[in-house]
Amino acid sequence: MRSTKSVVLFLLLAAVVVVTGGWGFLVHKxxxxxAVYELPKGMQRFFYKNIENIVQNAPRPDVxxxxxxNEGPRHFIDLEAFGDSAAWKMPLKWDDAVAKYSKDTLYKYxxxxxxxxxxxxxxxxxxxxxxxxxxxxxxxxLGHYIEDANVPLHTSLNHDGxxxxxxxxxxxxxxxxxxxxxxxxxxxxxxxxxxLKQPELAIWTAVRRAHxxxxxxxxxxxxxxxxxxxxxxxxxxxxxxxxxxxxxDAFAAAYGKSLKPTVNDQLINSANLVxxxxxxxxxxAGKPDLxxxxxxxxxxxxxxxxxxxxxxxxRNQLVQDSLLRSLKGSFRD
Numbered sequence: 001m002r003s004t005k006s007v008v009l010f011l012l013l014a015a016v017v018v019v020t021g022g023w024g025f026l027v028h029k030x031x032x033x034x035a036v037y038e039l040p041k042g043m044q045r046f047f048y049k050n051i052e053n054i055v056q057n058a059p060r061p062d063v064x065x066x067x068x069x070n071e072g073p074r075h076f077i078d079l080e081a082f083g084d085s086a087a088w089k090m091p092l093k094w095d096d097a098v099a100k101y102s103k104d105t106l107y108k109y110x111x112x113x114x115x116x117x118x119x120x121x122x123x124x125x126x127x128x129x130x131x132x133x134x135x136x137x138x139x140x141x142l143g144h145y146i147e148d149a150n151v152p153l154h155t156s157l158n159h160d161g162x163x164x165x166x167x168x169x170x171x172x173x174x175x176x177x178x179x180x181x182x183x184x185x186x187x188x189x190x191x192x193x194x195x196l197k198q199p200e201l202a203i204w205t206a207v208r209r210a211h212x213x214x215x216x217x218x219x220x221x222x223x224x225x226x227x228x229x230x231x232x233x234x235x236x237x238x239x240x241x242x243x244x245x246x247x248x249d250a251f252a253a254a255y256g257k258s259l260k261p262t263v264n265d266q267l268i269n270s271a272n273l274v275x276x277x278x279x280x281x282x283x284x285a286g287k288p289d290l291x292x293x294x295x296x297x298x299x300x301x302x303x304x305x306x307x308x309x310x311x312x313x314x315r316n317q318l319v320q321d322s323l324l325r326s327l328k329g330s331f332r333d
Contacts, residue, residue, distance in 0.1 A: 023147050023270075024175030026182065028058040029326035031271045032143050037313050038193050038275035043282055045298045046290035048306050050136055055325045057140040070107075074145060076154040077110035079211055087155070087208040092200035094118070112154065113203045116145045120199055120281050127285030132293040142281075143274040149203055150270040155211040158218075166221055168247070173217060176247045177256040177263055185264045187324070188316040191272040193279035206273055213262060220258040227254070 023031070032054050036047045047054060065071045079086040082101065091097045094114040097106055106114070119142040126134035153159045153170050161169030178185075196202045225233065228251050237246045256263060282288070291298060309323050318324040 023151055023267075024171075024178065025059045025062075026326050027174065027178050027267055027270075028062075028144055028147055029055045030182070030187065030324060031147050031267060031274060032058040032140065033318075033325055034187060034189070034268075034271035034313070035143060035274040035278065037310055038189065038191055038272065039279060040193060042287060043193075043279065043290055044306075045302070046132075046135075046294055047139075047278075049294050049296075049298065049302060050132075052325070053136050054140050054143075057136070058144055061141055061144045073107045073110050073112075074115040075110070075112055075148045076159065077112050077149075077207065078157040078159070079155050079207075080157045081105075081109040087204070087211050090204075092198075092204055109157075110154075112145055112149045113200075113207050116142065116149060116203045116277070117200055119145055120277050123278070123281040124284045127282050127288055130288055130293065132295070135290075135293070139278055142277055146203065146206070146274050146277060147270040149206050150210050150266050150273070152210045152213040152217050152266075155207055156214055158214075161218065161221070164218055166218065169218070169221055172221070172247050172252060172255060173259075173263065176252040177259070178267070180249050180252045181256045181263070182324075182327070183319045185267065185319075186261075186316055187267075187318050188313055189268050189272055191268075191275070193275040195283050196276050196280040199277065199280055202273065202276065206269065209269070210266065213266075216262070217259070221255060224251070224255045224258050 033051065036044065036051055036054065039047055061071065061074065065075075079090075082090055091100055094111075094117065097114060119138060123135065123138040123142050126138050148154050151174050153161075153173060158164060159170055161167055233248060233251045234245050235248045236243050238244075239246070282290075309318075312318050312321045312323050319327065322328075
């Protein structure tokens with residue numbers, strides 16, 4: 001039987017995971033912002049003009065989990081539940097997966113790669129309709145699910161380390177480590193949005209890559225923990241209206257250092273794939289003229305602001321230049 005202390009720790013850390021969800025607000029917002037810089041000119045002006053909307057709504061699906069009972073499975077897929085080497089054997093398309101496993105089974109163990117395709121189709125329809133609000137809504141949501149698919153712990157039954165006596169690992173990897181290390185990350189990529197001829201394969205490739213990172217993720221936490229005691233590994237913080245036992249910055253930094261550059265790489269991989277999916281949806285819609293949808297048009301001030309920001313992005317200076325939107329205000333709230 002678990003000790004009372006262990007149960008309390010689990011409940012407190014679980015509360016953090018449920019509220020923050022995949023990647024935490026910080027990285028979801030950061031990744032959406034970076035993806036905008038990778039878009040071609042035909043899309044970039046519209047997306048940059050609405051970048052605050054895109055960035056601020058990046059965490060919206062996580063917030064929706066508190067209201068919609070069907071939302072949870074859209075953020076993960078517990079691959080071990082589908083058998084050995086499931087990431088390489090599961091059908092790429094939703095209808096084929098339903099025929100093989102049943103809809104109930106899929107929803108029980110998660111549908112994130114399939115839901116990404118559904119959202120991509122919704123975004124394509126929004127582009128075709130020329131509805132600016134719908135484009136922004138589905139672009140933000142699609143990006144969120146793609147980012148979640150790049151989080152290793154969103155691909156496993158052992159999603160919080162609960163099966164290996166490592167409870168709280170979920171929040172540690174995707175939220176606490178980036179919060180501590182974001183200023184040292186490389187937030188620039190040479191990647192430019194690329195058309196995905198096989199979007200299903202693209203998202204499954206991301207899931208496979210993320211799942212492959214799990215052994216090191218678990219092993220490094222155990223290794224780093226040997227150098228810490230309970231009092232140096234955890235601290236009490238006030239979050240979500242209550243006192244919670246949380247990881248210390250020192251432990252998060254040590255764990256992050258042991259994993260480098262994994263977390264940073266997954267952030268960039270996420271941004272690249274988000275840009276690719278946005279671009280693919282736009283191309284599939286016939287490359288509609290998005291400039292017509294820019295409220296107030298595109299003026300000299302917009303062009304100047306974008307050039308300044310893009311220059312900072314190329315130099316990997318967004319944090320230093322106070323241009324990373326996810327750091328404005330308190331992302332830990």
